[in-house]
Amino acid sequence: MDIKDLKMLIKMVTETDITEFELENAEDKVVIKRGCSSAAPQFQMQAPVYQYAPTAPAAPAAAAAPAATPAAAEKEQGDVITSPIVGTFYRSPAPDAAPYVEVGQIVEKGQVLCIVEAMKLMNEIEAEFKCKIVKISKENAQPVEYGDALFVVEKL
Known part of the structure; x- marks a missing residue:
């Protein structure tokens, strides 16, 4: 221009x-x-945008089973935190960084749980209430749809 x-x-x-x-x-x-x-x-010019693309380890054959639906996850005990958008699920802010949360961890309201990348934008998914992580439903770098279960949690 x-x-x-x-x-x-x-x-x-x-x-x-x-x-x-x-x-x-x-x-x-x-x-x-x-x-x-x-x-x-x-007016301002935007700096180049770099895409976060971690290398995911090869999935074992057992992981090829269909993912649990939000309704099935609820039966496992607890509330379900679902994806608000279509994108790619990331457990950590960078490939070499520690995950935001682990199973059994207690998180506060507003704490970042994961990132869902959509169209090269990193969207932080935060806890809407204080809870304990019971299950992480998606693997790192796995595609997610709107409404897919990301976490099963127990409200505290």
Whole structure:
């Protein structure tokens, strides 16, 4: 994107009632915001985004069994924390880092349990209440669907 295009975008924003404008393509991301804190519109360029792609160990043949549904997990005793989005489940913030939680661990409300990556965005899944982790239903780097059981927990 050249300076002429940027000037045209800034002029468009200042001549309308738009307070925020965002444009993204394969090479650039431009965000123009205006408001009472500064008289002139601002823009910023985004740094390159790197995808988190840990190498997962080869799954044994026994792991090929179908995953438990949320209803089946509830029968195991406890509440189920499900995936709010479609993406890839990660137990830790980086491939060489320790997992956020382990089975038997007590977690506080708001504590990060895992990450679900969707479209190169890392979405932290937090505990909505104080609980004890009874079961981790997904393997690291495993794809998840909306509503899939991620954890079986016991409310405290």
